[in-house]
Amino acid sequence: MxxxxxxxxxxxxxxxxxxxxxxxxSGISPVKTLYxxxxxxxxxxxAPWLDVNCHxxxxxxxxxxxxxxxxxxKLFDQITKSGxxxxxxxxxxxxxxxxxxxxxxxxxxxxxxxxDMIEALSPNSxxxxxxxxxxxxxxxxxxxxxxxxxxxxxxxxxxxxxFPIGLVKGCTCHQNTAHTDALxxxxxxxxxxxxxxxxxxxxxxxxxxxxxxxxxxxxxVPSFLIYGVGSxxxxxxxxxxxxxxxxxxxxxxxxxxxxxxxxxxxxxxxxTRNEIMDILRKVRxxxxxxxxxxxxxxxxxxxxxxxxxxxxxxxxxxxINSFEASSQNQVM
Numbered sequence: 388m389x390x391x392x393x394x395x396x397x398x399x400x401x402x403x404x405x406x407x408x409x410x411x412x413s414g415i416s417p418v419k420t421l422y423x424x425x426x427x428x429x430x431x432x433x434a435p436w437l438d439v440n441c442h443x444x445x446x447x448x449x450x451x452x453x454x455x456x457x458x459x460x461k462l463f464d465q466i467t468k469s470g471x472x473x474x475x476x477x478x479x480x481x482x483x484x485x486x487x488x489x490x491x492x493x494x495x496x497x498x499x500x501x502x503d504m505i506e507a508l509s510p511n512s513x514x515x516x517x518x519x520x521x522x523x524x525x526x527x528x529x530x531x532x533x534x535x536x537x538x539x540x541x542x543x544x545x546x547x548x549x550f551p552i553g554l555v556k557g558c559t560c561h562q563n564t565a566h567t568d569a570l571x572x573x574x575x576x577x578x579x580x581x582x583x584x585x586x587x588x589x590x591x592x593x594x595x596x597x598x599x600x601x602x603x604x605x606x607x608v609p610s611f612l613i614y615g616v617g618s619x620x621x622x623x624x625x626x627x628x629x630x631x632x633x634x635x636x637x638x639x640x641x642x643x644x645x646x647x648x649x650x651x652x653x654x655x656x657x658x659t660r661n662e663i664m665d666i667l668r669k670v671r672x673x674x675x676x677x678x679x680x681x682x683x684x685x686x687x688x689x690x691x692x693x694x695x696x697x698x699x700x701x702x703x704x705x706x707i708n709s710f711e712a713s714s715q716n717q718v719m
Contacts, residue, residue, distance in 0.1 A: 419622075419674040420630025422483060422612070423667055424637075425476070426450060428462055431660040432637045436480060438664040439671045443481025443511070445632050446472060448496070448504060449488035456492030459504070471509040483552065483632075484513040487581055487614065493517060498538040502545035512550040514579060514614075515539040515570065520556040522596065528558040536569045543573055552612070553578045555604050563600045567607050578608040579632065582625065583615025598624050617666075619673045626677045636667035 420442040423435040427450055435441055449456075451463040469475040472482050484505060488496070498516065505513050516538040518531035535556065543551055553570035555578060557563040570578070585597030605611050605627050613625040617635020625631070640663045 417679075419628070419677055420612070421671055421674055422481075422630065422632045424485070424632065424634035426637065427466075427476070429637065431658065431663050433476060434478070435636075435664065435667055436478065439667050441671070442630065443483060444476075444478065445483045445485050446508075446510070447485045447487065448501065449485075449492065451504065451508075452488075452492065452496065454492075456488065456495035463504070463507070467507045471507070473509065481512070482510040484508060484510040485614075485632075486514045486517045486554065488517060490519050493519065498541040499545070501538075502542050505542070505546045505549055510549065512552050512577065513542075513546070514552045515542065515554045515575070517554060517581075518556055520558050520562070522558045522593065525558055525562075528556070528562055532557060532562060532566050536566070536573075539570060539575075540573055550577065551575050553608075554614075555580055555600075557600065560600065560603055563603050564607070567604050571608065576609045577612070578604060578610065579612040579614045580604055581614045582621070586616070586621055594624070601625055602627060617670050619676075622670075622673055622677050627680050631670075631674060633667075633670055635670060637663050639666050 421439070422443050422445050423439070423441055424432075424445045424447065425435065426432045427446060435444065451459055451466070453460055466472055466475045472484075473479055476482070486496075486501065493516075501513075501516065516535050518528075518535040520528035520531050535554070539551065539553070551573070553567070553573075553575040555563055555566045555570065557566050567578070580597075580601045582597050582601065585593050601611075601613065611628050612630050612632055613628040614632040615634070616622055616625060616631050617633040617639070622631060637658075640658045
């Protein structure tokens with residue numbers, strides 16, 4: 388760990404509570420923010436701001452580490468030699484560093500190593516540490532959340548000049564609530580929920596559970612991003628978020644699931660940047676069409692007040708809609 392980090396380890400958490408994130412959006416905005424993930428070793432995914440109206444980009448710590456997560460790789464060295472991530476990608480907009488990575492890498496990536504990476508890259512913001520939390524594994528999830536909270540506090544103290552984005556996880560409503568509260572107590576104002584693991588696995592009720600967890604977080608935090616969505620159905624499902632972090636544009640392109648062109652998924656033709664950006668443009672256009680359910684809540688409340696009608700239970704239905712998990716799978 389660098390001498391700089393050691394000298395700044397005494398910084399009080401209270402100082403972080405006085406700062407406001409440069410990417411904080413409050414209230415209900417008709418425009419959803421969009422942050423595309425870029426793969427720094429894949430030129431076709433880079434510089435999306437040239438093609439799409441995005442509010443910033445996300446880079447992943449995973450792509451800058453060895454396969455087991457124990458050390459940084461040559462790409463990381465190239466970025467540090469260039470003077471930081473903004474110089475490397477030639478972009479002065481918002482850059483977010485993501486901690487989300489495969490489980491097998493997490494145990495080898497210490498908070499001190501993450502803090503060193505943040506200092507070397509100089510992003511605008513970073514996502515707090517990731518963890519292994521799975522539905523039905525309450526004890527394991529609880530231990531992981533405790534670790535994530537402790538490491539988040541450690542990194543905030545080590546990197547006081549960078550803005551944290553709180554990654555909330557948990558396998559129950561209570562765990563998501565408690566994790567959110569703990570991160571709020573660290574002075575974090577921007578939050579995110581990793582939805583893609585829920586959307587690509589298991590039966591339909593798992594997706595419903597993810598939406599319900601995200602709604603719990605949304606009601607408690609000033610600003611909220613959903614990580615890992617891109618289809619119109621998933622954008623709508625999380626319409627109450629302030630914005631989205633997506634990597635669907637290159638994942639869909641690389642796996643042949645082209646949304647914009649009829650291209651044979653079995654073709655050996657190399658995926659081009661134009662194809663990737665076509666998909667990203669579609670994601671951007673779809674996000675622009677999403678109507679925030681909180682608009683409906685606000686309007687319904689106005690009319691119920693106007694006519695003297697109680698609306699508490701109706702409001703709850705607007706927020707939860709059909710997203711509540713089935714009773715046989717309900718876990719509180």
